[in-house]
Amino acid sequence: MTTQSTEARAGPGWRQAALFAGLFLALYAALAALAEVRVGRGAEESAFQKLLAARGAQADWIVLGASHALPLAYGDVPGRLAEQTGARMLVLAELGAGPVYARFVARQALRDVRPARLLYVLDPFAFQAREWNAGRVEDRTLLRTTPLRISTARLMAGMVAREGVDPRALADYLAGFSKLNPPRRFATDGWQGAAAFDRVARPSRHAVQSRIDYLYPEGSGPAQADPALEAFAALIDEAQAAGVEVVAVRLPLPEHFRDALPASTTVLDAARRIMAAREVPFHDLSAELDDPALYFDTDHLNRTGVERLYVEHLRAILTAAPQ
Known part of the structure; x- marks a missing residue:
């Protein structure tokens, strides 16, 4: 009882x-x-949001890279290219996105928009810290604007299994935690993006050093670059296997900023060897536009700078006959 x-x-x-x-x-x-x-899914700002919105419509060009590629979108290079040639371009760059994150985006793009050509904006700094690679896959500010999709979840699960991405990032993505709980803003070193695009920067030694310290949180030794170099090679291999022509470019930097950068010869040479072995054209434009008046901060082209870049260099690259 x-x-x-x-x-x-x-x-x-x-x-x-x-x-x-x-x-x-x-x-x-x-x-x-x-x-x-x-x-x-409430905007079309992040790379994955843009891909979801464009799903099913083929892109002639996709652009991958870190923040140096973003002014191409601010200056409406896709619109200029479409007006002049009819080609459709999607700028899928992200702030601080190294090759590991770029490969993540590229693999989704191959499913969604079947690009004909891929423009990779190469930055040596983006190879030299985990923060810019697996760390960006894990970053809650990007998880917050990554639409929940089975295909994306599978890609992320593969990165957890094989590329050292923290499993908690996948759990966050599947549970929608960062979408419900806004994360602390990703440290951007004063980055204002499109809001500052029409400004003209004044050269500042302090600003340059602060920016370089931000870009190289783990120093500039080549040892940190191995995972990113492997991802860069895999990105090219996967794109070419899908019939995508890959072109790489290094965008202009003002001379005073370029001269202050840590030596990156080892990393850049390794990236060059990867591209040469795969017959990827590489256009190093880093020394082409030295005038500080063409930049809205220490190292990002402003509206006038993008206009000159497009007219003097980029248009010829984008409109060249496929190889």
Whole structure:
């Protein structure tokens, strides 16, 4: 009798706990779905948001890289190219995106927009820190604007299994945690992006050194670059296997900034060997536009700079006959 009474008293408690857990999960699922619609899919700003919006429509060009590629979007290079040639371009660069993250984006792009050509904006700094590679896959500010999709989840799961991405990033992505809970803003070293695009920067030795310290958080030794170089080679191999022509470019930097950069010969030479072995054209334009008036901060082209870049260099690269 005592045992039966205990079980009778325990029964409602377990049922209440199960009911509470069920209600909590249902509420969380509803909120996560709402956040997915409003945050994950509510704009076309991140690379993965752009790909979702463009899914099914073939792109003639996709552009990958870090922040130096973003002014191409601010200056509407895709619009200029479309007007002059009819070619469709998607700028899929992301702030601080090294080759590991770029490969992540490229693999999704191969599924979604079947690009004919790929322009990779090469930056030596992006090869030399985990923060710019696997760290960007894990970063909550990017997870927040990465739409939840089975194909993307599979790609991320593969990166967890084989490329050292933290499993917690995959759990966050699947659960929608960062979409429900805004993360602290990714450290951007004062980056203002499109809001500053029409400005003209004044050269500052302090600003240059601060920027370089930010770009090289782990120093500039070549040892840190191995995972990124492997990802860079794999990105090219996968694109070429899908019939995509790959072209690489290093965009201009003002002389005072270029001269202050740590030596990156070893990393750049390794990247050159990877490209040469795969017959990837590489256009080093880093010394082409030295005038500080062409930049809106220490190292990003402003509107006038992008206009000159396009007219003097980029248009010829983008409109050259496929090899």
